[in-house]
Amino acid sequence: MRRSRGFSLAETLVALAILAIVITTTIAMFAERARRLRDANETILAFQALSNEAEYWRREPFAEIDKPDNQVFKSDASIIKPLAPYTTEVKVDSPRADVRNVTLIIRWAKREAHLGIARADTGGSGLW
Amino acid sequence: MRRRARGYTMLEVVITLALFGVFLFIIVTMTAEMRRNEKKWPVNFFAHPEVGSVLARMRRDIYDSTVRPDNFETYSSSPLTLIVYTINNDGTAETVVWDFTTPGEVHRKAFKATLLSSEWMARGLPLFTWTTEPMPSGQDAVRIQAMDKEHKLAIDELIVPRPHA
Numbered sequence: 001m002r003r004s005r006g007f008s009l010a011e012t013l014v015a016l017a018i019l020a021i022v023i024t025t026t027i028a029m030f031a032e033r034a035r036r037l038r039d040a041n042e043t044i045l046a047f048q049a050l051s052n053e054a055e056y057w058r059r060e061p062f063a064e065i066d067k068p069d070n071q072v073f074k075s076d077a078s079i080i081k082p083l084a085p086y087t088t089e090v091k092v093d094s095p096r097a098d099v100r101n102v103t104l105i106i107r108w109a110k111r112e113a114h115l116g117i118a119r120a121d122t123g124g125s126g127l128w
Numbered sequence: 129m130r131r132r133a134r135g136y137t138m139l140e141v142v143i144t145l146a147l148f149g150v151f152l153f154i155i156v157t158m159t160a161e162m163r164r165n166e167k168k169w170p171v172n173f174f175a176h177p178e179v180g181s182v183l184a185r186m187r188r189d190i191y192d193s194t195v196r197p198d199n200f201e202t203y204s205s206s207p208l209t210l211i212v213y214t215i216n217n218d219g220t221a222e223t224v225v226w227d228f229t230t231p232g233e234v235h236r237k238a239f240k241a242t243l244l245s246s247e248w249m250a251r252g253l254p255l256f257t258w259t260t261e262p263m264p265s266g267q268d269a270v271r272i273q274a275m276d277k278e279h280k281l282a283i284d285e286l287i288v289p290r291p292h293a
Binding site for chain 2 (some may be wrong): 023027030031034037038041048049052053055056058059060061064074075076078079081082
């Protein structure tokens with residue numbers, strides 16, 4: 001009677017295929033987790049910077065909002081250094097004569113975070 | 129006479145070592161990537177939710193504050209001690225002392241008149257400091273910053289008290 005002294009080629013291939021699937025899935029999960037964690041941290045930093053910038057734009061005199069040379073980030077952006085290289089942009093739309101929509105944008109690594117605030121001309125009462 | 133197997137062939141050993149090498153390379157690469165990420169980010173907000181809980185409490189205290197006294201009881205205002213007189217939800221007022229003087233800890237002590245009414249603390253934190261930042265409206269914002277152990281900026285937040293009539 002012939003004795004079996006090892007695994008057949010088919011058994012070995014199936015075992016290797018299963019092992020490869022398990023290892024590939026585990027590695028893919030690991031990589032995805034690291035990527036999502038990085039994205040989440042980047043988002044937190046970007047919105048922290050946008051939130052600080054919004055505090056300035058909420059209090060900018062209404063007449064100053066439209067000036068093109070004024071439409072730059074005013075707050076200290078040290079917090080977003082880990083996102084470098086990044087760019088910042090301020091967009092101002094005028095849906096009505098007494099309303100300005102200010103959109104603050106940070107772009108980095110093919111990603112973008114933006115925060116919009118609406119400003120109304122209150123005649124300098126300090127409301128926003 | 130039957131030939132006895134006395135070990136692995138050279139081919140088997142080479143294939144095994146090659147596979148082991150590939151896995152080792154992948155694991156080392158991924159560990160290095162994780163380390164790079166950890167070093168890049170001053171605070172992992174997900175691993176350290178207490179950082180967020182400090183900021184959430186501090187925001188509320190500062191938004192609703194009417195005055196920032198220079199002194200209260202034994203506390204004096206400094207970059208490591210923030211004192212605010214703040215309005216509660218029930219309309220009563222409290223003096224809140226945010227004490228950052230112990231490295232890695234943040235203490236919040238609330239006083240009704242001079243009696244300690246509540247105390248809260250968090251550990252394992254970056255070093256918090258505060259300053260004031262002038263706003264275009266003439267108002268002063270409270271600027272909260274925190275540095276981690278490697279002096280990387282972890283928190284930088286402007287909080288402007290709400291106008292109180």
